Amino acid sequence: MDESSALLASAPAARHDGFSRSAWTAKRIALGALGCAVATLATLFLVAPPDAARGLLANIGIGGAGRTRYILRTRCVPESLKSANPTFFGAGANLTGAFVTRHNLGSDSFFPAYEKGMVMTPVTFDMTGYEWDWEEGRFALEVPEGALDNEWGFALQNAAGEVLYENGGDAASPLWGSTCRDIIRWDSPTKQWFNRFMGREDTRKIEYVFGGCDNTCPERSFNDWSDFQREVATKEVMDNTPNEVGSEFTMYGYAGDGVCQFDILVPGHYDPNDQYSQNRILHFAPADRRDYVHTNARKDHHWSGEKNWPGGWPFGPKNDPTSKAEWRVKIVLKQDTLELSSCTSWEDDSTCVVKANDAYQFGYSPSDISGVQTAMGYEENYLRSDGKCDFYAKRPGAQKNAHF
Secondary structure, three states: OOHHHHHHHHOOHHHHOHHHHHOOOOOOOOOOHHHHHHHHHHHHHHHOOHHHHHHHHHHOOOOOOOEEEEEEEOOOOOHHHHHHOOOOOOOOOOEEEEEEEEEOOOOOOOOOOOOOOOEOEEEOOOOOOOOOOOOOOEEEEEEEOOOOOOEEEEEEEEOOOOEEEOOEOOOOOOOOOOOOOOEEEEEOOOOEEEEEEHHHOOOOEEEEEOOOOOOOOOOOOHHHOOHHHHHHHHHHHHHOOOOOOOOEEEEEEEHHHOOOEEEEEOOOOOOOOOHHHOOEEEEEEOOOOOOOEEEEEEEOOEEEEEEEEOOOOOOOOOOOOOOOOEEEEEEEEOOOEEEEEEEOOOOOHHHOEEEEEEEOHHHOOHHHOOEEEEEOOOHHHOOOOOOOOEEEEEOOOOOOOOOO
């Protein structure tokens, strides 16, 4: 007897009640207050620093032993699925929540999206505080092993409070007709149902892209991040600035948006109204008022270690907002020296030129670092109108966390 036969043999009579099994097949339902709660939780995760998020996840049970972790990915939902559900995935219909839905053996509850304990938690960054891919659109849930023992699936909620189930009994359901390894087909006198089946899953970690067979999304390079992800990455660097040997800071942008200047800060003389009062391990002006590359450091209101490289970097057309010429600053914290490179590509390291690899000024070291900021610039450099720049940082040995 195969798994399908065993499943059908053990199914209660209630499974053949057409109304019970089909009542949940309407792909969209209004969730009211629950939708607001999920959206609020999502907002918290989008702005919380990694330590806060780790604490929040610990409070709701993420990371426990003897439990099954479910991970849902939505960044790479197939375009065909989006096209088939244009209202659900349409403009302004941002995803705000996700659910694990289930029909356990002997239960007369058929896949309720609103079931207590099955609401997934948005996860927007790696739990170690760094993930190269910065994959948005992930949701996680961890429940005791055995909490699901039969058929199951995922459901998504959008900003309008609509819910889309991936499994179901009509051809419009994303998994209908699927041949994924974990899919089981259930036949009624009038319908065929396609659901995920726990008998074909790992009992420790289960992860899928919504509506399909894939477990993960293809990795992207950072230049494919959304504007939102750039904002998240920048905030992460500013809130959790690396200060270990081997850490790497990167600031990047388009020439048409202006060339930003950059400070790596150390404690002392902080004044919220005067950023230039602060001590800094490095001030880096990739293009100052003379079009020089310029660096120095500051301690107790004194500057030291000034260096200039005339005509140091071809950024592209100046004061031309339409220019998409790329620029990137890469700064590596070494044991005794600070290595600075300028690059004319966001990704291609072959375009990077090491401008300096000099000893830290004033006896500073990486462990002294307390923060970073976009430095004050000059009008001649056509800085971004909002005075901000985008950052990301790599920590020594950092890699994508396989648990998420």
